[in-house]
Amino acid sequence: xxxxxxxxxxxxxxxxxxxxxxxxxxxxxxxxxxxxxxxxxxxxxxxxxxxxxxxxxxxxxxxxxxxxxxxxxxxxxxxxxxxxxxxxxxxxxxxxxxxxxxxxxxxxxxxxxxxxxxxxxxxxxxxxxxxxxxxxxxxxxxxxxxx
Amino acid sequence: xxxxxxxxxxxxxxxxxxxxxxxxxxxxxxxxxxxxxxxxxxxxxxxxxxxxxxxxxxxxxxxxxxxxxxxxxxxxxxxxxxxxxxxxxxxxxxxxxxxxxxxxxxxxxxxxxxxxxxxxxxxxxxxxxxxxxxxxxxxxxxxxxxxxxxxxxxxxxxxxxxxxxxxxxxxxxxxxxxxxxxxxxxxxxxxxxxxxxxxxxxxxxx
Numbered sequence: 318x319x320x321x322x323x324x325x326x327x328x329x330x331x332x333x334x335x336x337x338x339x340x341x342x343x344x345x346x347x348x349x350x351x352x353x354x355x356x357x358x359x360x361x362x363x364x365x366x367x368x369x370x371x372x373x374x375x376x377x378x379x380x381x382x383x384x385x386x387x388x389x390x391x392x393x394x395x396x397x398x399x400x401x402x403x404x405x406x407x408x409x410x411x412x413x414x415x416x417x418x419x420x421x422x423x424x425x426x427x428x429x430x431x432x433x434x435x436x437x438x439x440x441x442x443x444x445x446x447x448x449x450x451x452x453x454x455x456x457x458x459x460x461x462x463x464x
Numbered sequence: 465x466x467x468x469x470x471x472x473x474x475x476x477x478x479x480x481x482x483x484x485x486x487x488x489x490x491x492x493x494x495x496x497x498x499x500x501x502x503x504x505x506x507x508x509x510x511x512x513x514x515x516x517x518x519x520x521x522x523x524x525x526x527x528x529x530x531x532x533x534x535x536x537x538x539x540x541x542x543x544x545x546x547x548x549x550x551x552x553x554x555x556x557x558x559x560x561x562x563x564x565x566x567x568x569x570x571x572x573x574x575x576x577x578x579x580x581x582x583x584x585x586x587x588x589x590x591x592x593x594x595x596x597x598x599x600x601x602x603x604x605x606x607x608x609x610x611x612x613x614x615x616x617x618x619x620x621x622x623x624x625x626x627x628x629x630x631x632x633x634x635x636x637x638x639x640x641x642x643x644x645x646x647x648x649x650x651x652x653x654x655x656x657x658x659x660x661x662x663x664x665x666x667x668x669x670x
Contacts, residue, residue: 326631328600328611330624332557336579336594338624343601345632358627361614365623372625374614390619 325357327374327383331391342393344385346376357383362417362424365390372397373424375415382415382426382437400437402426547576550614555621556580558591561612563628567599573611574599575626600628609633 329342346357359377363370370387381401387393417424424437550561558580563573575598578591600611614627 324633325627325629326609328626328628330598330626332622332624336557336577338577338598340601356629356633358614358629358631361616361625361627363616363618363623363625365619370619370623372616374625374627377629390623 325376327358327361327372327385327397329370329372329385329387329393341391342385342387342395344372344374344383344395344397346383360413360415362415364417364419364421366420366422371417371422373415373417375413375426382424384424545574550612552615552617552624553580554617554619556582557594557617557621559615559617559624561615561626563610563613565599565612568602569608571608571610571630572600573609573613573628575612575615575624577624598624598626600631 325346327344328340329344330338331341332338344357356377358374360375361372363372365371368389370385370390370393372383372385372387374383374385375381376383381399383397383399385393385395385397387395413427415424415426426437544564545562545566546564547562548560549563552559556579558578560576560578561573562576564571565574566572567574577594577598579594580591598611600609609628609631611628611631612626613629614625616625617623618625
């Protein structure tokens with residue numbers, strides 16, 4: 318491996334019929350600008366879309382989301398793409414959470430602090446930020462992302 | 465290793481059941497006593513078959529009758545492993561993160577895997593461990609990785625994603641700054657250049 322540095326990593330496993338867990342990819346956090354609290358992997362979620370394993374991970378500073386699209390559920394070579402949140406997405410303090418809609422290229426992220434949440438529609442080449450909201454008890458939203 | 469007993473909490477019970485309310489009688493009824501320090505409780509989201517899971521890592525003081533004592537090395541020191549920080553369930557596979565587990569160094573982290581028997585109508589689900597426990601690949605010179613802080617298990621339990629937020633970092637000091645980050649260091653993480661390939665997963669040293 319060539320010399321590199323990173324803060325945090327995401328490990329992807331596939332289990333065969335014998336429940337042997339095979340490490341099929343390791344995605345390293347190459348982000349170095351936000352070095353202090355940019356550890357990757359404070360929260361993670363995944364789903365399968367059209368036979369491909371999609372993974373979203375949030376860094377500890379809530380500064381960016383990493384999106385990894387694997388070729389299949391058994392093969393994964395991508396190092397993923399970083400999508401930065403807007404600056405008003407609260408940095409630091411508390412750890413947000415991230416979740417991807419099952420079977421859809423839609424994920425939502427919270428900042429864990431200011432009651433904001435974002436949702437994004439993602440494709441392999443693009444990431445579309447839809448909006449962000451301040452949560453209220455009566456707020457509702459239905460979002461879908463199908464490609 | 466003894467199996468892990470996973471007990472259901474009936475839907476009528478509060479979903480926020482705390483560790484102290486876990487029915488230890490479920491364990492006592494078994495002919496063969498299960499000696500565990502950790503109790504995993506599964507709430508069955510009736511009538512849907514897929515259970516939602518909650519993991520309770522309990523200290524021995526909860527089990528005052530001294531029934532729950534383990535001599536199994538895989539569970540020893542579990543109260544310091546942050547067992548249950550993350551949990552995922554899919555396809556009868558249960559994955560439990562323990563990011564404070566000491567492997568080569570403190571806070572290396574580990575993910576414990578179980579396969580669960582979901583008998584229809586059963587109120588008790590028994591999960592048995594799958595070995596080897598997943599531990600982080602070794603990054604030369606790094607101090608800890610907190611492997612298992614985040615977990616996702618999908619595709620009927622066939623794909624597992626594990627995060628290690630401190631992997632590749634040199635953590636200046638411990639303990640963590642609990643008032644802000646529960647699990648992350650209070651000082652900036654300094655990345656360490658890596659020049660060697662990583663090893664694969666392996667068992668936790670006894």
